[in-house]
Amino acid sequence: MKIFTNILLLIAIALIIVNVFLVDFNKPLEGNSMIALIGIAASFCAVLILLIFRMSKKIEEKLKN
Template identity: 75%
Template sequence: MKIFTNILVFLAIALILFNVTLLDFKNPFQGDSVVAFIGMAASFCAVLILLIFRMSKKIEEKTNEK
């Protein structure tokens, strides 16, 4: 499970970096830049959700040990 979440986090970070390349800094709220912002926000949310999931699994393992 840890390898799977690591792969997903890596893919989400790669999507963030890809969407940064699509940004037009002269017109940040027009055309493809809006789509890039939405993609970056979605990828950032995915990273946060995966990190929360990983922490919850660690907590679950520690509570099952005791």
């Protein structure tokens, strides 16, 4: 399970990096820049969810032991 979450974290971080390069900082709320900003926000949410999931699994392991 840890490898799977690590892979998903890497994919989400890679998507954040790719979308940062797609944002036109002169007009950030127009056209493809808006889509890139939405992609950055969605990827950031995915990273947070995966980190929360990882922490919950660690807590679960400690409670079992």
